[in-house]
Amino acid sequence: MMPLRKFSIHQPSTVAEASQMLAQYGEKGRLYAGGTELLLAMKHDLLRYEHLVDVKTIPDLNRIELKNGALMIGGSATHRAIERSAIVKQSLPVLAEMETKVANIRVRACGTLGGNLCFAEPHSDPATLLTALGAKAHVQGKAGVRAIAMDKLITGAYETSLAGDELLVGVEIPVLAKNQRAAYLKFQLKERPTLGLALFLELDGDNIKKASAVVGSVSVSPTQSEQANRLLTGTRAQVEKQIGDAAEALANAADPVDDTEGGADYKRHLIGVFLRRAFVKALA
Amino acid sequence: MNLQFTLNGKPWSVDCEPADTLAEVLRNQLNLNGTKVSCEVQVCGACTVLVDNLPVSACTYLAYEARGKNLLTVEGLEKADGTLHPIQQAFIDDFAFQCGYCTPGMIMAAKSLLDENPNPSREEIIHHMDGNICRCTGYVPIVAAIQRAAGMIAKEKKQ
Ligand SMILES: Cc1cc2nc3c(=O)[nH]c(=O)nc-3n(C[C@H](O)[C@H](O)[C@H](O)COP(=O)(O)OP(=O)(O)OC[C@H]3O[C@@H](n4cnc5c(N)ncnc54)[C@H](O)[C@@H]3O)c2cc1C
Ligand code: FES
Ligand code: FES
Numbered sequence: 001m002m003p004l005r006k007f008s009i010h011q012p013s014t015v016a017e018a019s020q021m022l023a024q025y026g027e028k029g030r031l032y033a034g035g036t037e038l039l040l041a042m043k044h045d046l047l048r049y050e051h052l053v054d055v056k057t058i059p060d061l062n063r064i065e066l067k068n069g070a071l072m073i074g075g076s077a078t079h080r081a082i083e084r085s086a087i088v089k090q091s092l093p094v095l096a097e098m099e100t101k102v103a104n105i106r107v108r109a110c111g112t113l114g115g116n117l118c119f120a121e122p123h124s125d126p127a128t129l130l131t132a133l134g135a136k137a138h139v140q141g142k143a144g145v146r147a148i149a150m151d152k153l154i155t156g157a158y159e160t161s162l163a164g165d166e167l168l169v170g171v172e173i174p175v176l177a178k179n180q181r182a183a184y185l186k187f188q189l190k191e192r193p194t195l196g197l198a199l200f201l202e203l204d205g206d207n208i209k210k211a212s213a214v215v216g217s218v219s220v221s222p223t224q225s226e227q228a229n230r231l232l233t234g235t236r237a238q239v240e241k242q243i244g245d246a247a248e249a250l251a252n253a254a255d256p257v258d259d260t261e262g263g264a265d266y267k268r269h270l271i272g273v274f275l276r277r278a279f280v281k282a283l284a
Numbered sequence: 285m286n287l288q289f290t291l292n293g294k295p296w297s298v299d300c301e302p303a304d305t306l307a308e309v310l311r312n313q314l315n316l317n318g319t320k321v322s323c324e325v326q327v328c329g330a331c332t333v334l335v336d337n338l339p340v341s342a343c344t345y346l347a348y349e350a351r352g353k354n355l356l357t358v359e360g361l362e363k364a365d366g367t368l369h370p371i372q373q374a375f376i377d378d379f380a381f382q383c384g385y386c387t388p389g390m391i392m393a394a395k396s397l398l399d400e401n402p403n404p405s406r407e408e409i410i411h412h413m414d415g416n417i418c419r420c421t422g423y424v425p426i427v428a429a430i431q432r433a434a435g436m437i438a439k440e441k442k443q
Contacts, residue, residue, distance in 0.1 A: 001311075001321050001343070004303040009348055039305075039344045040325050052302075080338070104415020105393065107326055109338040110345065191327050 002043050007050050011057040015167055018053050019141045023165040025051040031167060033076050034110035036103075037119040055114065055167065062112075066091050069175055075114030075168040079103065082113060091175045098129050098184045103191070114168040120154045120221070123192035123261065127154055128216030129184045131224070132198035135173040141166030150222075157220040179203045183282035185274050186217075193217040194261040195270045199278040201232075208233050213246065213275060218256040218267040225253035236283070243279060247272040289350045292360025300347050307331050307342035309350075310357060318358040318388045329416030332389035333357045339396040358388035361395070370440065371395055374433035375426075382420035390416050394430045403434055 012018035029051035083099035211232035231246035256267035
């Protein structure tokens with residue numbers, strides 16, 4: 001068995017204490033949640049830390065609640081807890097459904113939403129859906145608390161806008177209003193998704209007033225295109241005519257890359273197929 | 285670091301390092317070699333054990349996480365009189381293994397499914413077992429064994 005290099009584990013009991021530990025250990029320390037990304041990278045010696053700060057010892061950081069029309073999901077809520085939460089299933093079924101398809105049962109049992117978003121591995125399902133839903137990340141560090149729009153949280157492959165001493169405390173996700181629809185679809189051949197496509201629509205009678213299509217996993221971070229979103233508004237018949245152009249605009253913005261999950265051309269093709277399917281699903 | 289947990293129904297106290305994985309402690313310290321290790325990256329499921337009834341990958345799950353918890357490995361499945369657990373018996377009856385390397389993980393994953401959902405559909409079995417890889421059987425007999433085990437457990441409960 002590949003052993004891990006030695007480290008010590010610290011058990012903060014508040015977010016402030018965890019943030020202080022991160023500041024103190026600097027480059028030698030890192031937050032540790034489910035470890036499903038961090039420990040793999042450490043086993044392969046891609047990352048080395050002498051101090052792991054266990055976020056799970058902070059009480060209530062895994063809470064899931066509905067507050068003022070928004071779901072508040074704590075940073076250390078696991079995929080499994082979100083997938084099975086009665087509150088999530090009832091108030092935002094698209095999120096529960098997406099979570100049932102993240103990774104495998106073991107990763108879902110340990111892996112957290114905070115770990116998924118903050119590792120910023122390019123093949124993230126939650127990052128893609130949460131961007132389309134207009135979610136906000138609540139973070140806390142030395143400088144205090146702040147909220148970051150989801151599309152500003154992930155700044156590149158394995159990069160976020162969090163400061164070294166900041167923790168993702170939770171994610172705030174507005175639940176859908178009566179005239180809003182959302183769908184998430186993914187395509188996957190191996191362990192990680194080849195493509196994830198999220199579509200959010202706001203209706204005014206038969207008209208689509210507002211649209212937000214986000215594609216993830218095909219390149220470094222979830223992408224949307226203003227042009228594509230514009231082409232996805234209008235009457236249903238209009239949008240059906242324009243959807244090919246919208247897919248092309250989205251593919252151009254995402255600029256898919258070749259990787260182990262698929263070639264760039266193939267991913268461009270998938271964007272067209274899955275945007276159409278998501279549109280049908282959202283309006284079903 | 286001293287850890288205390290319940291393992292296969294018995295209390296244990298173990299001294300280990302924070303960086304030790306549960307698979308290392310089980311196999312190297314406690315000589316419980318039923319839990320296999322293959323990919324070591326959370327992908328194959330050979331190392332599946334249950335912690336408070338949840339399936340985890342012992343290959344990359346720190347032993348530290350087991351503190352105060354209830355662990356079950358494949359060694360803990362047979363009854364006191366040595367009779368096999370229905371899932372183990374069903375795997376034999378359906379020829380659900382060849383080399384057997386994936387089998388302890390498959391059986392533990394199946395256990396976590398049947399504990400939660402005693403009568404799963406074929407689709408539910410496939411969805412749940414999706415993260416356990418078998419290079420020999422082609423999966424068909426594994427799904428059949430889990431269906432058979434569900435029936436055996438239901439029958440046992442009636443008696
Ligand atoms: C085999 C496999 C398949 C997978 N498939 C998918 C998939 O299909 N779709 C998908 O979306 N994901 C997939 N994943 C990724 C999975 O979702 C993540 O591994 C998991 O959610 C990470 O959470 P964690 O708690 O284990 O994070 P950890 O590994 O503990 O931490 C990851 C990183 O996040 C940081 N971090 C953790 N918590 C916080 C916090 N609260 N605030 C700030 N930083 C924090 C850590 O410092 C670390 O840098 C897969 C992973 C594996 C191993
Ligand atoms: S050895 Fe643990 S998942 Fe493969
Ligand atoms: S029986 Fe050989 S890997 Fe499954």
